[in-house]
Amino acid sequence: MPNAFAKIGASLILAVLPLFLLAQTPQELFELGTRAYRQSDYKSAAAYFEESAQKGFGAAAYHNAANSYAKMSQNGLAMLNYERARYLKPRSPETVANISALSKVSGTPEKKRSFADVFFGELSNFEWAMLAISSFWIGIIISSTCVIFRKKGNFAKISLLLSSLAFIISIAGTIYWSDMRNTAISVSQDGVLKLSPAKNAPAIAPFPEGRRGIIKERRGNYLRLQTPDKKIGWASLENVKPLR
Known part of the structure; x- marks a missing residue:
């Protein structure tokens, strides 16, 4: 019986060991993203940078993921990751400038900065x-x-x-x-806000790619959002992504 347990234990170790050996650090993922970006493989670069950021590399990885999405004209995901980078490092002039430029390109102008914002x-x-x-x-x-x-x-x-x-x-x-x-950003070109959290609910306002909204409520796969112009409606998590 002890031999049987030993064999089972050895088998489990051999099964799990490759996972540890293949596990990549945030720095390694960031370097893989940088290499993919230089090779114009922006899809792989974005995936590597996002995983690096989620594992703790931080603002630089989110910023580079945003650059990768911008190269693919996926402005919603680019804005999402720029805002994630700004949340972690608000004093980055490059991130702030890219958000401003992307807002103009996507037709979603930023809110005028108040004294509190500054x-x-x-x-x-x-x-x-x-x-x-x-x-x-x-x-x-x-x-x-x-x-x-x-x-x-x-x-x-x-x-x-x-x-x-x-x-x-x-x-x-x-x-x-x-x-x-509590911010969510539209990542869909055809995004809309709906009257209720249901697939067939009528649309009440457009919510274009890159647009921001404050999350007021969560219900299943839907978020109740308030836009900067005070419109309130429901959006599917398929079309919007929370910042945090």
Whole structure:
């Protein structure tokens, strides 16, 4: 009996081992994508870059996946991946410029940037979250120090005020990025918004490729979206892709 278990164990190891040996790192996938892109194999390049990004390579892989889709004139998937890159690295001038250029080409103009877009867009959602955590604990430490040593000087008051202000602003930053986390983008040239989440439901508004919408509700394979011009309707996950 022990020999039988040993044989089964050995068989399982031999079956699983090739999977580990063939597993590719994000860096290797990125390099494969770069090679495919240089050979004008944009379909393979996009697949490699997206897998590299999903495994942790980040904004650069999403950006290059978007470039690959743009080369194939798949503007919806290109916009989706540019926005994914901007979510992770909002200060990339190349990504921002490509989004603007693609918006004009696809006829889906960007929303005019407000003060909030400029200010909160300087840091990523992750950076705002880290600032919120840091400022919160700095405030706790300052408050505890004042209680323990019974010191309430101007320096301590100013420091506590600044840490509190930083915490409030950073929380506002994470709230700002919540809309980005809940964004979906049309990847279909014939995309529409429907009256209800059903295949045969009547269309109520066009939702062209590359158009953005804020996700309000999920139901099965459908998303209820609100467009920048305040139109609300349902779209199939076959035609739209969530940003996150």
